[in-house]
Amino acid sequence: MKWGIIGTGNMGSMLTTSLIRSGAAQADEITIYNRSSKKTAKLKEAFEDLDVAKTLPALCKACDIVFICVKPHDYKSIIEQVEGELHEHHCVVSITSPVSVEELEEKLSCQVARVVPSITNHALAGVSLFTFGSRISTDNQKLLREAFHHFSTPVEVEEAHIRVSSDIVSCGPAFVSFLLKEWISAANRVAGISEEKATQLTEQMIVGLGELFSQEIFTLEELMEKVTVKGGVTGVGLQALEDHTGELFVEMFKATQAKHREDKQSIEL
Ligand SMILES: NC(=O)C1=CN([C@@H]2O[C@H](COP(=O)(O)OP(=O)(O)OC[C@H]3O[C@@H](n4cnc5c(N)ncnc54)[C@H](OP(=O)(O)O)[C@@H]3O)[C@@H](O)[C@H]2O)C=CC1
Numbered sequence: 001m002k003w004g005i006i007g008t009g010n011m012g013s014m015l016t017t018s019l020i021r022s023g024a025a026q027a028d029e030i031t032i033y034n035r036s037s038k039k040t041a042k043l044k045e046a047f048e049d050l051d052v053a054k055t056l057p058a059l060c061k062a063c064d065i066v067f068i069c070v071k072p073h074d075y076k077s078i079i080e081q082v083e084g085e086l087h088e089h090h091c092v093v094s095i096t097s098p099v100s101v102e103e104l105e106e107k108l109s110c111q112v113a114r115v116v117p118s119i120t121n122h123a124l125a126g127v128s129l130f131t132f133g134s135r136i137s138t139d140n141q142k143l144l145r146e147a148f149h150h151f152s153t154p155v156e157v158e159e160a161h162i163r164v165s166s167d168i169v170s171c172g173p174a175f176v177s178f179l180l181k182e183w184i185s186a187a188n189r190v191a192g193i194s195e196e197k198a199t200q201l202t203e204q205m206i207v208g209l210g211e212l213f214s215q216e217i218f219t220l221e222e223l224m225e226k227v228t229v230k231g232g233v234t235g236v237g238l239q240a241l242e243d244h245t246g247e248l249f250v251e252m253f254k255a256t257q258a259k260h261r262e263d264k265q266s267i268e269l
């Protein structure tokens, strides 16, 4: 199977390296293309067997599965350039939430899917969000699921829940990092610990927490129960969190839902 990656920014580069590093694909099975040459040159330096296409038609000719990894507003220009180059056997995969498989199917005659990755896939972990179009063959569905299974947990998601699902798995690493920065800063201000030391403790706590989930040792509820010693400090801290969280997360999810609606209205394929 030949894989094509259009756009080798954060996500296109991550997909290229994760496909190879996880063993899902060999470097010589992947063709990459980017608007400017610096990022493709860096990938070629790391994996010399990668094929770097000079044009979008050349990439389409060389590949069966074609990932579009550009920003949502750049999809239109890519689709206009590739539509005449794609045939029934091709499968185009969008990696962005605001572009639905229905919209892609209206513009392209080939098979389509959407797979929204996460920066956590860099560590060959985390989730990838799958939505299949109506024309994609069962063989290609299987192939995509198996490839992504090498470096993520593929989860199917319906269109109505793509925004909130992507908020959790794809935006989540940025949102949680923001909260942890606040936590570190407060630890410094209230108790005088250096931010450097608090960062080291926090990062390692998160690694340990991830392992507890990964090894299915405790659920969220069990963790709260096991750590809260009767009459101890955790209970006091949890109560302070409950008293002050307020509408914080409701507001965050409302903001992303509103931006999603706005993006969908302004993106024209
Ligand atoms: N960042 C994330 O964590 C996640 C992002 N996504 C989705 O992934 C997509 C890409 O995001 P991200 O990788 O962060 O963005 P980046 O800006 O890092 O990458 C976009 C890439 O697209 C290239 N590009 C733009 N126009 C063209 C074109 N016409 N032909 C070829 N290449 C082109 C750019 O090239 P140049 O080097 O010339 O600028 C750049 O390398 C977005 O749609 C986003 O919604 C999905 C899940 C998570």
Ligand SMILES: O=C(O)[C@@H]1CCC=N1
Pocket (backbone or CB within 6 Å): 095, 096, 097, 098, 116, 166, 167, 170, 171
């Ligand atoms: O399309 C998305 O939902 C992703 C999440 C982070 C950026 N884009």
